[in-house]
Amino acid sequence: MPVRDGQVATTRFAALRHEITKPTLSFLMEAHDGISAKIVEEAGFRGIWASGLTISASLGLRDSNEASWTQVLDVLEYMADASTLPILVDGDTGHGNFNNVRRFVRKLCERGIAGVCIEDKLFPKTNSFLGEAQPLADIDEFCGRIKAGKDSQTDPDFTLVARVEALISGRGMDEAITRAEAYHRAGADAILIHSKKASADEIFRFAEIWANRAPLIIVPTMYYATPTDLFRQAGISTIIWANHLLRSSITAMRQTAAAIQEDESLMRVEGSVATVKDIFQLVGNAELEEAERRYLPAPPAVGAVVLAAGGELGGLPADQPKCMVDIRGQSLLKRLTGTLRECGVQDVTVVRGYRKEAVALPGVAMVDNDRFAETGEAWSLACARNAIRGETVVAYGDVLFRRYILDSLLTSSADVVVAVDAVASVQPWAGKRDLVMADRRYSGDYLDDEPAMLRRMNQYIPASEVAGEWMGLARFSARGTAWLQEEIAALEAEGLLEQADMPLLLTRLAARHPVRVKYFTGHWLDVDTMTDLAEARNVT
Template sequence: MTTTKHQQLRSALESGRFQTAMAAHNPLAAVLAEEAGFDAIWGSGFELSASFAVPDANILSMGQHLDMMRAIAQRTSIPLIADIDTGFGNAINVSYVIPQYEAAGASAIVMEDKSFPKDTSLRSDGRQELVRIEEFQGKIAAACAARHDPNFVVVGRVEALIAGLGQEEALRRAEAYAEAGADAILIHSKQKTPDEIVEFINGWSGKVPLVLVPTAYPQLTEQAIRDLKKVGIVIYGNHAIRAAVQAMRSVFAQIRADGGIQNVNAALPTVKDILDLQGDAAMRKLESEFLR
């Protein structure tokens, strides 16, 4: 029997097999992430918002994010973890949202315990307002009840450290969300060192695996995370869009400085490289079979 992407992700979490996920804001970025050897794709709301040049504050609609997740899932063979922010509303909304993401090809969702509309966790002075624990437990339970495939993974994201509420509140919320049915807990921090996260991990019961996003504390390597034992997935949350911005800025600036493409052209991927990423070979095969 063929193993589904849902089963791949759940099996890894339940067996303790460490997984890496790279952010993507479109199918091309996702294809490149799979090509590089990542285990999963992070369907990043931050990256998608950035690609539209709007704030990561629920400005884009659920439909826009859902359509991109569907497009990414269709072009990759590894699990897709969809970032659904706060679930686009209350527990009732979540009940309708989950089947749509599952049908679109996502193998997991991550939902955070902030109020709607959210503000990005990455802003130094962001508006970090959390909902009541009981309310978010209801949203987690609704997400679990709404999935059709029991292998579909529901991850509860705890923002207590981001909001400055401390370890005790973060652990209290994480335990409550696991009790409500979350298959994993994403714990987030914007401290420049991993100390806060390590303290949380050391205090965690291990009831379900943890998920980390080490954007602010890059010195915490994959090996160091493995050594902490309780972490199932590490997500590189915004590196695709940052790499794209850096590359485009550099190339665009050189073209303007040089007055043409004579100096940048040789350093760029060839047009054939791009055609290959677009699936040109598969299209040629279809032409040979069906264009008579």
């Protein structure tokens, strides 16, 4: 609920009425869409001015009733949803005669819009700062619009503000006062007196004659240099900062667009614009995540087995396991498990072997392969067979990869899917152990979504038949893990498990069941050498 002077207002209608009628000066800040409404609230303002000029301009339209009142309602609905603040909408002339006004007011009330300001000009209107001596509405006819609006409000605290254009159209002070008095008698809750002079003298003169007969609202766009304390002394109720968020955004967008066009790069602007994270925070992504946890059934937990029983990295002390080498302040294993957890894989089991006492991470289960020196990767995987249940990711312990790669595997509909680096045309394959042959090579066409299936994986595949290199990362569905358990058991029964590696295990699996190949192009690293270690900073 909106807050007013430390107390909770029962409705946004009541909150706006309080802001306009309280004895101290209030401020309304312009907004023109949902994101700007959020920014107004974030800045600490107590109310929003939904400007007709800036809403129109944000739609690429002139402030001449080119945006229909139903289009304006759509924008207002987004603004009301985005912010808890009360909104006073610039209703132009009411979008027609008394009949349009009463329908407009009812629709505003339905959407929780706390008030409307209508001006005593003719429909369609022209912005007040364009031209001279714009024609004004007949006083009695405009009073009819006010009465129709007040009779149509569905909340007693809905606020109708009558905007007097006599000064801005050159009619003089006497007519401005006459019109304001008539509008007040017709039921207007407040008067907005408008001026386009650079000095606020006529505003102060009007306020002196008006003598607080009803709350007085001003828009100091043209006489912005006037100290705000003078408005307080004059008894002004509310100041509207009418268009400055849109104007500042235009300046910023022009500068950013020009810089990118000139540089053909984002380097100059990236540090000076809001981050994508800022956008997520502003629009409330965290609330959605919390709501998903509350309302959606919990997805089955995804586990992972990380094969990290291998030895040291050449060039580093022999007592340091390769998976524990430092990558920019964190061990390789910590970075790998961190990526897994970022993707929602929380239940991680690490198979360790070489210098196992040095391999430890909080919250990560450890399984030991004490025969690491004489056995292969399939044996290490079998050591963790109790962790292979439900959906499971299997990863080498010495690889790094960008998060999107694992996200892609986790969202695959395949029961078994392996990540394959497809830069076959430029990759020197000599010495690579995990070469992949598939029934379809990577086409390079992002529209090509035909699945590729694994045929074989080993180091002896002819270069002409290589489709890529396995990245040491695979995902198995619940059914896929059952297949994997069966294949491990079959290797064991045949006496092959101790020496089998992952390429052999996956090749055998592909001979019995479909194993999907998911192609990527880079953005991963197998840390085998000191050169790899130096390059790892570009992957993390």
